Amino acid sequence: MIQSLPLLDKKVLVPRGENQAKSFSELVERYGGIPIEIPLIAFRPIEKNQRLHECLQALDTYDWIILTSNVTVETFFSFFKEEKVDSVLPRIAVIGKKTAEVLNTMGFSPEFVPSAYVAETFVEEFGPLLSRGSRVLLPKGNLAREYISSSLTKLGAQVDEVVIYETYMPEESRDRLAAMLAENKLDILTFTSPSTVDHLMEIVNEHGLHEQLKKCLIGCIGPVTEKKLRAWGLTVHASPKEFTVKEMIKSTIAYLEMEE
Template identity: 70%
Template sequence: MLNSLPLLDKKVLVPRGKDQAKSFSQLVERFGGIPVEIPLIAFRPIASNERIQDCLRALDTYDWIIFTSNVTVETFFSFLEDGVAVLPKVAVIGKKTEEVLKEKGVQAEFVPSVYVAEEFVEEFLPILEGGSKVLIPKGNLAREYIATALTEAGTQVDEVIIYETYLPEESRLKVRGMLADGEVDILTFTSPSTVDHFMEVVKEFGLYEPMSNCIVSCIGPVTEKKLHEYGLTVHASPKEYTVKDMINSTIDFLKKASLK
């Protein structure tokens, strides 16, 4: 039984909202774990402004538009008054982003083999024609790596902020109670923002000690780097940047730890 349920009775933080947490939580339950759903990030479109409207009116002047997350896709399309516009060629990062785009009736023409900004740039630059013009819709906390790298390579890049990322107040209180009461065994982080928001609560309420008793898992090198910046030990960080691989990597860590 223990071998078939490697997460038996382990309480696992699922840092996503109700709508996004289902598949993540089901995976935890499949291995015997107990999902603790607390969204560490939420998203809201910013009020439409002249900058956004200028970019939308000029869509036909761009050669490419880059979507780096499914949230970016959903938010961008919410600004299109007449539904799907005639878009330039589309590049995306991530399977989920590509899937959401397909649901909108749009096919991505470029998807990198690895879903991180650095690999995206390395693989995308060779297919860009000289003097190309690129639009990057983004959140207020998004990295600038792609825009900077493309600009340095001679591409004209326009970035436009279309949504903001925040920590829901309800989640702040839940994180505090969960840690203070020792109600979590495994912490999972899916982006640098989830780390920042979690640590914001840890700092505010002085919860370093209870956190030190938890196993820490994450997706992607950028998230792992953010955890290290806070001085945290990362116990599981898979080579493939998916929730499934993160859970499997966590299970591998638990198995190795049990043999010591």
């Protein structure tokens, strides 16, 4: 146990679903905080369609496949069930070390991981590995940015994007989040993607909870999420240079200690 417990009795919103929240919540508890697990985002695989079927059947024609998140990895491999894909998989590039770890648990290793876990750095460092006409498969969620695809296309690659999962806010989270905010029962809000911001703000606007929101400390991961928060007019108190939950919590603690 960490002796100083800098988050002592602070109620921290953990915006992840049951399968992803455990390590996040344990980290909050290590520092004395009280994790409040309210998933602001959930994912479901799309039903197989002709476009997806054609991409999966043509895996061996691609030079690279880019997997941008844990969800992308898990969803992509779920389409194969018992089928063996190791003989047809192209070289694999991932955006973050957590994504690489999930990939490793499935028996595969990425051949490229960027130094920073954002799309801009990925393109800058991955681009030189491509030659004109390189075929790249980019599985993604329905709300994903098009930055990687458009940037690599400009570099001369042939990029096939295919939506493999949908992003949505769980219905059961809506009432609970509204009640917690209305009763000022959340001290720290954390955001892991732009979608988590939009989903929370949907509830805030629906229930008129803007004043309650001002009382919360806000931490986030990544410049795109930070930009989304600022676009909503919110103050960002903690946004670390390394885009991990651990560093976000550390950055939040640093802000609290500075305030004290």
